[in-house]
Amino acid sequence: MPKETFNNLPEEKKNFIIQIAIDEFYEYGFEKSSISRIVEMSGIAKGSFYQYFEGKEDLFRFIMTMASEKKLEYLSDLMSNLNNLDIFRLLRALFLGSLVFQKDNPKLSGLTDGFLKNANSKLKEIIMGDSIKNSNLFLENLLLQDIARNEIRSDLNISFTAHLITGVAVSLSDYMRDRFDDMEKLDEKMYEDLVDESIKLLKEGIEQKPQTCNGCAC
């Protein structure tokens, strides 16, 4: 984590450095990104950088943690209003929140998503620690609760289903990122539609169901 010296910096300068770092990591990934470039772009001295951070990894860890926290903040605000919703409404809110976050913080969002998906990164475990496990646990608990409520199928493999739901969420983010370089152009309607589509897939699947006896007398 950054040293005290970094926290003591004027907010403006701090944010500037952070933004430069996000850009660098987003552009080049962790390995290829360069502290030299970061300090040059930031207009700070190399020595100063090392008075702010332990090193490259420290900076990266900080950026990733900050991203997670920022996202969590986004989502937990949402979720505070959403107790006792069924899982589909909850997921809808979470997916929507994620996309809003993504729209507001496109590089940061891309950075964390990309990092999380990079299966080979030795750093993943070190840096993200238990946050992934926790996220999966959260989903698993939701699933269990809704099974108890008889709202979802009881024959589900819980851990696997949680994993698939995460996969769908990530796919949704990817799709947005791929389609729209400039997220500004997106109107809310468009991504609400995609979220609804994702939720519907999770809820009902894509099969054309046989006509259920509607309007009959049974």
Add this chain to the structure above:
Amino acid sequence: MPKETFNNLPEEKKNFIIQIAIDEFYEYGFEKSSISRIVEMSGIAKGSFYQYFEGKEDLFRFIMTMASEKKLEYLSDLMSNLNNLDIFRLLRALFLGSLVFQKDNPKLSGLTDGFLKNANSKLKEIIMGDSIKNSNLFLENLLLQDIARNEIRSDLNISFTAHLITGVAVSLSDYMRDRFDDMEKLDEKMYEDLVDESIKLLKEGIEQKPQTCNGCAC
């Protein structure tokens, strides 16, 4: 792509070099993997390497292409027998085939998956070229065909649904990789179950459907 000199090598030597390269890329990722290490492990001279390949990127592109082709081979053998199946049976066969491929080529499979998921890589577009688009096009065509056959919902956003299906497939692979370091230990029953679960999710969703009028007279 490799130079003529590489193709002229004895098959055995070629395969040895390829295997070393796969190991290296799997272990370290593209950026951190080292040509020096590869030539040392391979027992070939540095100069020789540059007579076989243009450079690191060329080697990587070659490995990735080879992986795609190998996987496609696997799958197209399957698919030649599967005309006119509905999309769920087809996907089931494809998913199953993918897992078998993954079991037989764990590093190669992990390598391609990981690379595909790394959204920020400048190399992705250059190296994978149209193969992703093609894969999506294939799925989209399947979806269109089954909508026509009235087998799946007609209100789907085709391109997005194709994207989500790919996401589910990737999640399935991930889940297997995470759970089972040594894929050898997996018996077919286990991954058949997971495949079926994935297909069921795609088909029916996870919702507990209301009792359809069973045994009634309608």
Add this chain to the structure above:
Amino acid sequence: MPKETFNNLPEEKKNFIIQIAIDEFYEYGFEKSSISRIVEMSGIAKGSFYQYFEGKEDLFRFIMTMASEKKLEYLSDLMSNLNNLDIFRLLRALFLGSLVFQKDNPKLSGLTDGFLKNANSKLKEIIMGDSIKNSNLFLENLLLQDIARNEIRSDLNISFTAHLITGVAVSLSDYMRDRFDDMEKLDEKMYEDLVDESIKLLKEGIEQKPQTCNGCAC
């Protein structure tokens, strides 16, 4: 030499800083020792350090000078009582005094000895100035005086012999330091024996002398 500001500090703080500096120089030597570490351990600000001392070299010179003075103090107390002793008794007292000093100030003593022995150090001359020359002059005068008294051989190369005596003294210190990490454990008997052995070597050499005519009438 330290600036006025350092002298104005409370004695306690001064001694604390000095102790930290001795530890640092003893542990890492001059080149590798770090002002950053010293100020951190001392709990003073970097800027303060540079208000106390000109820089690293100034601090080092100060510590070394202080060490010499402290040692000289030790020894001159001894020597005030030792006028008109022959050189061997005098050296015995000096060697013994040095070892006591070494026992009481192990790091300080190791620091000065080590520094003096480091022949290549550009700093040696600058920092120790004439103190080595003076020490040699003192010995040379002793030798001259005892030659006059007919107590030692008259065929000695004075300056070289003085140098060798210093060498023996240093060897004695080394031997103690090497053998006994924790000087506390040494009882006085042990180092008195070593001192006597050193003095005897200087006095008589190590040769087995032929029996001198004892009890005969010549």
Add this chain to the structure above:
Amino acid sequence: MPKETFNNLPEEKKNFIIQIAIDEFYEYGFEKSSISRIVEMSGIAKGSFYQYFEGKEDLFRFIMTMASEKKLEYLSDLMSNLNNLDIFRLLRALFLGSLVFQKDNPKLSGLTDGFLKNANSKLKEIIMGDSIKNSNLFLENLLLQDIARNEIRSDLNISFTAHLITGVAVSLSDYMRDRFDDMEKLDEKMYEDLVDESIKLLKEGIEQKPQTCNGCAC
């Protein structure tokens, strides 16, 4: 130790690099000496240096080992002719040999001596390993043998006396180095005298012995 690549270099180039390195280490000591300076002076590329050596420590270790071996060669040539001499004649030959070596290799000699005397160097043990212990063992065995032959005093503390003898040898070297910047100017007579003086000190001490009954009848 240097890599194969260094050994494969033309002898001339190898020696040139070695000489540059000796100069650098002699001038600046291990810590302050700079690989950058060495490669610049040598006219080789930085990368080349790291293809020849593992790093700075590797180079230093190599130089020190080489120095020891070279000196040992010098001395063992001498010693092959000196079996069964008493310890004083043997030491005389060794001291004389060391000075000749020192005259022919002033920097190399100064480098090893200085390094050996630097008590604080963490590297000392790592780099010189058992060679110091072995040298002391050699002396101790000589002493034991000559005690058995009744040629030296039997009341000596063997290990301490060996240590003192080494100290005298080192003092001798120092004295030469200090006095004569340009060792070329030394004629053999001068250092033979100093060696003899050192040996005499070890043998007889510096005391003026009482007249032994000469020519009397006892």
Add this chain to the structure above:
DNA sequence: AATGAATGAGATTTCATTCAT
């Protein structure tokens, strides 16, 4: 075709010292 030494730009990091507050 094979070899492997040579290259040098670029990476991260350290640290004594300065200086504005």
Add this chain to the structure above:
DNA sequence: CATGAATGAAATCTCATTCAT
């Protein structure tokens, strides 16, 4: 007087690539 952020030169080391043999 105290503070500690700013500085930037210099350090060690890496590595893909070239090229003469």
